[in-house]
Amino acid sequence: MASLFKSAGERRAQSRERRHAAEHGSFLEYAGYRWLKIAVFISVFFLTVYLLVDVEPRHNGGSWLGYTLGTIGAGLIVWLALLGIRKRRANPGNWSVKAWTSAHVYLGLSLVVIGTLHTGFQLGWNVHTLAWALMVLVIASGIYGISVYSMLPEKLSENRREMTREQMVESLSAIDRQLEAAALPLAREDTDMVIAALEHDVFKEGLWQRLTGRRGRAPTRRALEHISTKRAYADDADDAAQQKVRTLLGRRSAQLDQIRKHMRYKALLEIWLYVHVPLTIALLAALAAHILSVFYYW
Amino acid sequence: MADKVRVAIVGSGPAGLSAAARAAELGMSHVLLEKTDHLSDTIYKYQKGKHVMATPSNLVLRSPLDFDAGKREVILDTWDQQMADQKVTVRLNAEVAAIEGETGNFTLNLKSGDTIAAEAVVLAIGTQGNPNVLRVPGADLPHIQYQLDDPTEYVDEHITVIGSGDAGIENALGLAADKMQGNVVTILNRGAEFARAKSANVKLLEEAEADGRISVRRDTTPAEVRPGEMVLDTRDGQETIPCDRIIARTGSQPPRAFVEAAGIDFTSEDRGAFPQLSPSFETTKNGIHVIGALAGYPLIKHCMNQGYDAIEFLNGNLDLKPADEPILAAKFNALPGRKSVEEWLETFRSQVVILQELSPLQMRELMLDSDVHAFGPGDVVFTRNDSGSSMFAIAEGSVAVEVNPDDTDFTVPIEQGSIFGEVGLISGRRRGATVRAAEPTVVMELSRQAALKLLATSPSANRAVNRISVERQLLQLFGSGLNPADVADLVDQSEVVNVRAGETVINEGADDKDIFIVRRGSMIVEKDLGGHPVFLSYLPAGSYFGEMAVIDGSKRTASVKAAIKSEVIRLPGDAFNALLDAKPELREKAMGDMAGRREINDFVESRKASFGGAVDMYSQTAQFLVDNGLGEATDVLLIDEKLCVGCDNCEKACADSHDGLSRLDREAGKTYAHLHVPTSCRHCEHPHCMADCPPNAIKRGPDGEVFIDDTCIGCGNCQRNCPYGVIRMDARPPKKPGLLSWLLFGAGPGPGEANYSWRKKKAEAEGKETPKVAIKCDMCSGVTGGPACVRACPTGAAIRVSPEKFLSVARLEDID
Known part of the structure; x- marks a missing residue:
């Protein structure tokens, strides 16, 4: 009886060892x-x-x-x-x-x-x-x-960068919510650019675009360029709103980039x-x- | 003031309700006092439709009220109905402020100013306590509230929320959620960080702040409350803001102060201590009885039985046997000799040294959480390397410990009345030696929870166990040549030191001469190379360090610091040297160990020029893993993101081998240098989840896995206590169609965890109500082949490791 017990314990110890010995290495x-x-x-x-x-x-x-x-x-x-x-x-x-x-x-x-x-x-x-x-x-x-x-x-x-796919999408919609509020005080022309960026369905794209990562000037980029280059804002309080929108558009663009890259790599791994x-x-x-x-x- | 009642029952939870109903049934004059406007507030506050469980199922219910597992609403309705039927005298909105007087003549002062006279008092107030109140001028103004039921109730107000915990943040977010309400919401935080709140809540709050929906004031405390405005103490001086309503969520006051004010002693100063009680639930203040959660019984059934019992005792029925008598009788059935439950309890109490101080009630309670076993000569109690954190006490007979794995004939005896297995309890690690019964032996096995509770409530037991464990740890470390007399001096001079996570025990270059044993927790050894700390090794509980300086008198060659909150045994170097002088073979062994550590030192020193970057990388990776809980882990899942293609087959296999729910989240979690620690159980040495489990459903299994058995009541304590977020609360989903019928005919949702809507629809179709229970990794215990996550990984990215294997310097070469 006693020896039976022992061998059971040892077997367990062995299987544990085997489990941990499963070496760390690629399938190749x-x-x-x-x-x-x-x-x-x-x-x-x-x-x-x-x-x-x-x-x-x-x-x-x-x-x-x-x-x-x-x-x-x-x-x-x-x-x-x-x-x-x-x-x-x-x-x-x-x-x-x-x-x-x-x-x-x-x-x-x-x-x-x-x-x-x-x-x-x-x-x-x-x-x-x-x-x-x-x-x-x-x-x-x-x-x-x-x-x-x-x-x-x-x-x-x-x-x-330690983000899950959901977190990336959530982060994008958080930026969008902030953009929507931040763009309200802007001039009509600027607001329209921001709205165009927000309304653009970023997940709708063709297979070719998805796999190559090549796409034309997306509305976010256009809006960013419009606000960054078309105007030279002075450093007064009125322009604080534009500054904020510019920062947010920059963050949105970076976030989109991350999501697209993620989807591109996943697509290449699965296609x-x-x-x-x-x-x-x-x-x-x-x-x-x-x-x-x-x-x-x- | 009404006439004096025989008993006043304070608190209308399950314990109080049951007591009052029994009093009514017996025709005893009574009153039940409840501070809110409804009965059973704790269960009332459960979320709507919550399935309440009725564990332990082997305990009979003894109460005039019915109780069975079911929906919150059904249970509350039943009780309300039965309380009315049985004509129980209830006073709602009656909060007791103080209890004065002596047995036979108590006066209960209510908040409202009324008083109630009673011969005896039964306290069943639970452990929820009262919310902390503001202590500033104007704190009694009516626009301060301590609870928020419906955030949509208020419009166009300036509302200030005080408190930086989850409750405060959630209230603030709720009030500011809808712009149309027009509220101006401010939240005050005494500090700069929201450290006590969940990170998801903090994120939402920061976002709301960025949007301008909530004004967050950090380093700010309330100074004065005035009608319509509020004065704040900020870093830059005082400031006044408009304020129509204040919601204070600054935690709650445990009821201990109130109980002590009534003249009741607790078992110890410990925060988790309970009032001292006699077998009839009477406290040290004669005439006042404590039952229910306040007495240390969190389960509804226990509480209801105690309410019944307490009234029976008051009624003079002193022969009443507790409802758990049959459970104990069944336990003792397995033992030889036909003794009654009382006789066995007394045998254990009088024979086992550490139990001698216990009262019969404590003994009974301890026995309910313990097991008893009888062994014949030569029977194995446990085997070296078994996992186990229970402690054994010998009531009759003796055992033999095989201290040397290579020589099973050499044993050390442990006599009747003593204990063994305590090292597993304290260190949380596997058994260090095989133990056999030396003669016909009766032992009591105290579960981890029972043993910890005993040590916390009985100081003398704690001292005795400490001394024994230090002695045994010394004997075990230095092998078979020693006996207790050899180390007695060392044990006398030893000291148990608590070390915070990250605290340094030994500093490189210092010339102190103590030697240390890791008692619980773990240490990391680091060496400073040109300003960079280089990770040398990981020391799990049970290892010793600091011997080099003692033996050869050199300065400390490396620093040792705690990876997690730990305990070390400090032994003076002189006494250790004296032992070495007396035992040359011990010196030899120590020199051998030392040589091994020297080698690692020299190895790193010699190679530092050739792989500078790799050493840094290795050290930082090791530090990253320790930060992510590897220091207290026994077995953790890691993912090499250089190999992971993100197919989530690990999650699918996990779900398919466990009732269809995945216990790991691959994508979530931290990553460093492509080494990813997913959200998955680390099977900690001292599991945080076990800390507060009412039915003690969380246990450690034979392979070292921490698992939850089916007595789980779904309270969610473990989920809140787990620092790694690896426990989920969910209902077990219905069965899926098989793999082939999915593959060939597309039946069911396919491999892996079915989506929520499928589970919900299917469960509704089957018409079964499945409660939400806690779900976590059990390391695929008992499954041939081991953890499915690792077996199912197609690329070899998923690996399971134990820290002492993974954090070894041998990996340095792999990392290049």
Whole structure:
């Protein structure tokens, strides 16, 4: 009984250790680049086999090597697609999405080699090549994903400056409320500029604008330029109102900039999934068609 | 003045109501005095529709009034109805100003000038107290009020709000919210900062000030109140402003002064102390009884039972057994030997040294919050590295402590009557040794709350536990070669010192020669390199420091300061040296530890030229983490923002593994050098949330997690007490359709926390009323694989760390 207790305590201590030992590192370097090593090995291995083995009349998907590569490739594609489920299923167990992502990335890349060798470089305008082409597109979008995942998080974090998205939006509406009150004593012409800036829906913009961050002279900037440059105000009490509006417009412009940058980085981090995932579904369909037709016409 | 009543009951909360109803039922002459114009003011002030809970569920209700969990309105209506039915004599708007006289002949002076004569008094006034009143000339003018019910009531007035807490700020914001009301609102703050208020409120106030909607006057106090105007003391002298109405929100006065004025003694000077009571709730002033929250019982059911019991005792029914008798009987059932509840209570009280001063009522109360266990020889009580903050007391038998993890045969005995486990209680850290029963043993396990309450109310118990804990900590630190006699001198000369957060204990370069043990809290060690403090290491509770100067007589080589509010044991260097001289093997061990610390010192010293910037960065990161609560944390979630893509999968996984509500907010929280501390529980060594939980629902689990069990009554105290804002109050949402039916058919809201409207709609459709309860991280306790937030992170950004691992100098090289 006593020893039972002890081992339970020790087990707990061990699992705690394991939990904390979960090393701090990116999915790319998971477990000392384990999946990179495996993926390189698989690719080199099959490439060597492909070059060394003499298949008659020539390499194609129907040879024994072709079938082997095809089966491995199809299995991989299905498994890679399952990441979408793994990620969303928070059931108990000793899994980690980070390990899955690591394997997904490297095995996914090795699929270029496996899938292409499977074709035996016999490409044409048919459903088989469609499956191959879709696979390449999915992998290409994945490569884009890896690159933004490794470059953008740092920028996203720097731009955030400890603010949550809601706080950014709240801060903007606080500035807007103050602007509205501050602009009341201004001349008609100036007030109109401020109102135009306030009425402009800052969240309505096109995909291209969102992704590139390029936009023309927005009303806030116009109003700021108008009030800053068109007039040279004296330093008397009457101009205190303009001074205040100018400061507020400046703050509004900076706040807008932060929000837009935030949305831009988020969009760049997410946009590829809108290609990667639907293409994966299409790939699965094309793959099914490819396999069915191959066996049907056998 | 009316005829003398047998009993006057002051306060119409659950305790007072129940007492009055019982008196009416027995036909005892009585009067119930309530200072407001309605019964049960505390519950009356709950927000509309609040679900009131009826914990503890295993306690039977003993009262002429009904009470069951339900909506505030239903409970209040039931009570009002039953009070009327039972013809209870109630006087509303009757605030008692003073109680005079002796038992059998008390006079209660009311604020209104009336007096009431009573043979006995039952005080059930709770702990809310009365609002602090202004103490300036003109403070009795009618336009001063201490409460604001409806801010839209007032138009076109000059209104001054006094007080810089949340209540004051919220009132000021409410009064200025609608411009059309035309109020000119001013808020006065004695200081320059609004430090006591929530930051969200301060932000709103500052915004309102920037808009000119509220005039905020800092460093300003009221000097005089006159009709229509008010004189202020400002930094630049006196100033008079127009003022039609004053709303004073300067906190409230606890009822202690009033109670003491009636001649009642409290158990101690401590702010949290309660009146001294006999088993029949009688105070040190004969004839006055105290029940309910004022007596230390915050739960409604306890209060109602006590109201009933107090009247029964007054009625001469002295054999009445308390309602909790069956609960205690069930506890003692597990023990060998068929003793009655009284006999067991007396056994524990007389055998255990630290309990000998307790009264039977205190003993009973302590036992309700404790557990009892019987162990056979060799049975394990707890294992090294288990988490646990309870303290054990041996009533029968003895235990053996395995002080050396490598040699389980070497044990130190702890005899009958003594205690063990106190280090876990004081330091808040894991158990330092495995303890087994040496013979058939009966122990009492005092929960953390029960033990802390005991130490606060019984000075002699506190002294005894202190001495034992210092002795044991010394023995544990220096290993197996010592016995209590060796360290007795050192223990005698030791001193427990309280250290504020950030206070320096040892200054680099000084030549004092004391040695310290961290008793609770934690320390950070810093070295000054060319004017920059460099973070050397983090010392959790249980470690010692300052030995280098003692052993080799050198000056202090580094500074040590408290990371959080801490306690250290100061041992004089001479006495320590004498011990080392007597025990050469101890000197060897100390030299070994010292060499390790030297190495870190030398390492930093030698590398300072080559990575100057990195050292600064490391020190600042460490300081940032300590500022954000890592110093008192046991396990904290960090996010590396160089890896975080903001997918919020951590939050989704958290919600999906816990009833559909996320216990972490990834985006919120502070960030330094891309290291982000999200709003998520740190599982503190001494959890702030545990401080004031009426049903004691917050506990520490086997993996060290601080969790809330299902006896939570949803009062929100823990949410207010948590300095890191990690507790939310919410209703458990209804079940979602499964993942595949969402994925394939779009059923339900999908993975993660469902939005509010979905939860609300679905809950309404199911027609179940779910109360709001406190919800926080439980570190996915009991879930295979551990915390879902970390497992679900696709990029490796989310990590969970313990401070002693994370704040180690070994990380210096990683940071480059």
